[in-house]
Amino acid sequence: MGQLIIDFSNWIWGWPLLYLLLGGGTLLFLYSGLIPFRGFGHAMKVVGGKYDDPNAKGDITSFQALSSAIAATVGLGNISGVALAIGTGGPGAIFWMWVSAFVGMATKYFTCTLAIMYRGKDSSGHIQGGPMYVIEEGMGKKWRFLSVIFCVAGIMGLLAIFQANQLTDVIRVVLLKPFGLDHGTTTRWILGVSMMLLVATVILGGIQRIAAVASKLVPFMVTLYFISVLVILFRFGDEILPSFWFILEDAFTGKAVLGGSIGAVIITGARRAAFSNEAGIGTAPMVHGASKNEEPVREGLIAMLGPFIDTIVVCTLTAMTIMVTGVWETGEKDGVLMTLSAFQSGIPVVGKYFLMAAVLVFALSTMFTYSYYGHKCFNYLFGADKANYYNYFYLLTIVGGAVVSLKVVMSFVDGMYAVMAFPTMISAIYLSPKVRAATKDYFRRMKEKNTL
Incomplete structure (x- = not known):
């Protein structure tokens, strides 16, 4: 079964999906008039709360929406x-993550603008947003099968199994093994149950509690991580430029790991970028669709900051830490343990504890927000009166994620993300003229009011 999951993930993440995410995203990037660049300054003003309307429809503020979305993306x-x-595609994959991020900013702008433009109502009459409602309200009932596909994949793919798996690994390596307290599978089960109970205290309180916790955790976790990484980069300052140039060189040769397969490097970069910032997957529109914002374009501008913060800033810092310390050539290749090697090398003695603290906050904040995404998918398919049952299923899978192997977990999540991308990107491209018209109208009005 595990091998079937791995094979399916590798198959679906071939060139067709790459064309859809990168090609479709590039199309939206150009069609928007380079909105990630020309709208960046205004987006920063908007996210600061200058235009917030507390009486607007929705559940949370735009800043809380961005914080919740970043809590899910700025994570493990x-x-x-x-x-x-880096371990599978070589340092060159990082360059293609950067490319995917700028393209992803445009994709998120379109998908999250549409999430406000075409909000729907669930079976209880509550206003909801997300690709499933965009498809039904914007494209029509005949396209509803795409909404169903998205939600089925969302229920299965938006589980916290990857976060549970990696957090378990870090706790075992940093805290338990040095003191002889790691007992293999038994320890994994204990940690899994502990995480499940901790996450339950937050997610059973709904999106308001999730957003409140995320808006406090996100600034803290990003600051902690930044300081740790900057200390390492300062210590290995002489290696920063050589590492950067090596990333650029390897991006077009693929010689570091994949024997010169440039295509494989591009796929690896795009695949990991999609998992990191989720642009084009359709998760962020679900939380941005709950924002108290009556201006679709304004919400899209806020949302497009997500891939920039996530991939251009945070992912780059992680990549440079791994590169300058040299652990990508000699260290552990298994996900978070490679980064742990970099922190141990860059900040001897205490580095591993800094990373463990960051991983703890990263993982938990992501677990909180993912539950909301899956909850909304379940709500759409089975009704608001049954949606809370999903939370119990979600909590149980955290235990499973702590026990199973990383490769199977990663492949399963990747596969479901790929399935979700098809309805999301199809709807974004289909309805892109609506977003373009709304963009022109919005900036014209802001210019007339002299509020840009």
Whole structure:
């Protein structure tokens, strides 16, 4: 069964999906008039709360929406995902993660603008947003099968199994093994149950509690991680430029790991970028669709900051840490353990504890937000009165994620992400003229009011 999951993931993440995410994203990037660049400054003003309307429809503020989305993306994808990209695709994969991020900013702009533009209502009459509602409300009932595909894949793929797996590994290596307290599978089960109970205290409180916790955790976890990484980069300052140039060289040769297969390097970079910032997958539109914002374009501008923060900033810092310390050539290749080697090398004695603290916050914040995504998919398919049952299923899978192997977990999540991308990107491209028209109208109005 495990091998079937791995084979399916490798098959679906071939060139067709790469064309859809990178090709479709590039199309949206150009069609938007380079919105990631020309709208960046205004987006920063918007996310600061200058235009917030507390009386607007929705459940959370735009800043809370961004914080919740970043809590799901700025997570273990930035620590383990980057290490996996370098371990399997070589340093050159990082360059293609950067390319995917800028393209992804445009993709998120379109998908999250649409999430406000075409909000729907669930069976209880509550306003909801996300690709499934965009498809049904914007494209029509005849396209509803795409919504169903998205939600089925979302229920299965938006589980916290990867986070549970990697957090378990770090706790075992850093805290338990040095003191002879690691007892293999038994320890994994104990840690899995502990994580399940901790996550339950937050997610059973709904999106308001999730957003409140995420808006406090995200600044803390990013600051902690930044400081640790900057200390390492300062110590290995002479290696920064050579490492950067090696990333650029390897991006077009693929010689570091994959024997000159440039295509494989591109696929690896795009695949890990998609897992890291989720642009084009359709998760962020679900939480941005719950924002108290009546301006679709404004929400899209806020959302597009996500891939920049996640991939251009955080993933790059992780990549440079792994590169300058040289552990990508000699260290552990298994996800978070490679990054752990870099922290141990860069900050002897205490580095591993810094990373463990960051991993703990990264993993838990992601676990909180993912539950909301899956909950919304379940709500769409089975009704609001049954949606809470999903939370119990979600919590049980955390235990399973702590026990199974990393390769199977990663392949399963990758496979479901790929399935989700098809409905999301099809709807974004199909409805892109609506977003373009709304963009022109919005900036015209802002210019007339002199509020840009």
